[in-house]
Amino acid sequence: MILRIGTRGSKLALAQSEWVRDQIVSRNPDTQVELVQIKTKGDKILDSPLSRIGGKGLFVKEIEEALLKKEVDLAVHSIKDVPAELPEGLCITVYPKREDPRDAFVSLRYQHPSKLPQGAIVGTGSLRRSAQLLALRSDLRIVAMRGNVDTRLRRLESEDLHGLILASAGLNRLGLSSRIGSLLSPDELLPAIGQGALGLEMREDDADLYGMLSFLNDRTTEVTIRAERAFLKKLEGGCQVPIAGYAQLDGNALHLQGMVAELDGSKIIKDKMIGAQNYPEEIGIKLAERVLSSGADKILARVYGRE
Numbered sequence: 647m648i649l650r651i652g653t654r655g656s657k658l659a660l661a662q663s664e665w666v667r668d669q670i671v672s673r674n675p676d677t678q679v680e681l682v683q684i685k686t687k688g689d690k691i692l693d694s695p696l697s698r699i700g701g702k703g704l705f706v707k708e709i710e711e712a713l714l715k716k717e718v719d720l721a722v723h724s725i726k727d728v729p730a731e732l733p734e735g736l737c738i739t740v741y742p743k744r745e746d747p748r749d750a751f752v753s754l755r756y757q758h759p760s761k762l763p764q765g766a767i768v769g770t771g772s773l774r775r776s777a778q779l780l781a782l783r784s785d786l787r788i789v790a791m792r793g794n795v796d797t798r799l800r801r802l803e804s805e806d807l808h809g810l811i812l813a814s815a816g817l818n819r820l821g822l823s824s825r826i827g828s829l830l831s832p833d834e835l836l837p838a839i840g841q842g843a844l845g846l847e848m849r850e851d852d853a854d855l856y857g858m859l860s861f862l863n864d865r866t867t868e869v870t871i872r873a874e875r876a877f878l879k880k881l882e883g884g885c886q887v888p889i890a891g892y893a894q895l896d897g898n899a900l901h902l903q904g905m906v907a908e909l910d911g912s913k914i915i916k917d918k919m920i921g922a923q924n925y926p927e928e929i930g931i932k933l934a935e936r937v938l939s940s941g942a943d944k945i946l947a948r949v950y951g952r953e
Contacts, residue, residue, distance in 0.1 A: 647677045649855075652709040652718035655683040656794045658816050662844055663722040665819075666742070669862055677858075682718050684709045706847075710736055713849060720855065721847040725840030725871055726813075730879030732847070739856055740846035741871055743864035745815035747842035747892060749775060749835045750826040752817075753809035754802065758828040759783065766808035769801060773909060775811045777888035778835045780911030795820055811835070815842035836890035836905045836916070839874045839883070843867055866895050869926050876930025877904050881942070887949040891930075898923055904933045906942035909949070915942045 649670065653663035660681065667679040686708045705727040712718045713736060725741075732738065756762055759779065769791040770776055776788040789807065791798055795816055802810050809827075817823055846862065848855050870893035883889040888907040893900060900923040905916040917936050921929040938946075 647674075649677055649679045649720060650682050650718040651679060652682050652684050652712050652721045654686060654705060654709070658795060658820055659722075659724075661819050662724070666722050666844070666846065666862070669742075670859070673861060674858060682712070684712055684718075710847065713847065716849075719848065719852070720859075723845050723847060725843040725845040725875075726838040728840070728845055728847070730875050730883065735850055736847055737850045738845040738847045740848075740859045740863045741868040742844050742846070742862045744867040744870070745818055745842040746829070747837045748814050748832070749811050749830045749837060749841075750814040750817055751809055751828045751830060752799070752802065752812055752825050753827050756809060756827065759786075759809065759830075759834075762786065762808050767806075768809045768811065769798065769805075769807050770811040772811070772838070774838055774888040774890050774907070775835060777907040777909060777911040778890070778905075778914070779811070781907065781914050782834070782911075784911070795822065799825065813838075813841055832892050832903060836903060837892045839878045839889065839891045840871050841892075843871050845871070869893075869900065869923050870895060873900055873902050873926035873930040876927035877902065877934045878930075880931045880934035881906065881938070881946065882950075887946060891933075893926070893929075895923055900926060900929055902929050902933050904930075904937050906937055906945055908945055913941070913945070915940050915945070 651663050651667060653659050663681050670677060670679055686705045706723055709721045710733050713721055751759055764785050765787060767787045767789055768779060769789045771791045779786055798810055814826060814829055817826055846859060873893040874891040877891045881889060890905040893902040899920055901920050903918045905914060907914045915937055917933060919929055919933040
């Protein structure tokens with residue numbers, strides 16, 4: 647059997663897809679797994695912030711199209727890149743165990759954002775990170791940053807930045823954990839929806855493939871990601887607005903935190919909810935409704951031009 651995995655061509659995306667390939671082959675030694683590199687719109691446009699490019703699925707759309715055309719059999723995504731609404735005929739049913747979801751502060755001179763001097767320059771390509779950083783330190787100067795992890799780390803040195811904010815999961819998967827100055831707790835910077843988690847996307851009618859891959863599914867990761875993505879879906883979230891969400895399991899209880907912020911960090915609407923893990927989507931939807939009624943609806947209306 648030959649199994650074709652669609653993946654982006656970045657070093658991190660390939661590392662993630664190679665890990666999935668190795669897991670599949672170790673369990674199914676007679677299966678030949680091929681990685682098919684696909685360039686997405688987000689990979690092609692590197693000179694503009696994601697928020698200006700607009701649209702959803704900037705890092706997945708072309709891969710999903712290849713799935714629907716049966717040019718590939720499986721896609722390995724970073725869940726935080728996947729829109730809440732999937733194309734008809736596709737599904738994500740396998741969620742491998744989540745890596746560390748926290749953001750990491752990387753600097754050549756400082757251990758933590760709180761140690762930065764007045765007016766320090768911090769690089770990030772995320773509106774979610776910049777809004778929360780500015781809420782903590784309004785004096786910081788945020789520099790929009792695109793490109794892969796290696797590119798960003800090089801810019802840290804070449805542009806004399808005071809620091810970067812990156813996903814700790816990506817640094818860990820690339821063997822760059824030693825570059826982390828400090829890990830930022832969800833109370834400091836609430837993570838992106840699905841940060842640190844992978845999702846395996848396939849065609850809905852491919853039951854045999856699901857049966858082959860189900861061993862990779864981690865129940866805790868699945869439940870928490872389903873809650874986070876339900877929160878995102880209810881908000882109709884895109885890359886133009888700072889939205890964050892993070893769920894954890896404590897026994898049978900599911901704890902979900904959610905946030906919507908003004909772009910400049912001047913207003914942060916954050917709330918949390920606890921419920922039974924058997925109903926993750928219900929918890930996500932209810933928390934979104936509560937955040938919307940607290941003023942997030944006005945922020946979203948402004949950002950999406952509905953006012």
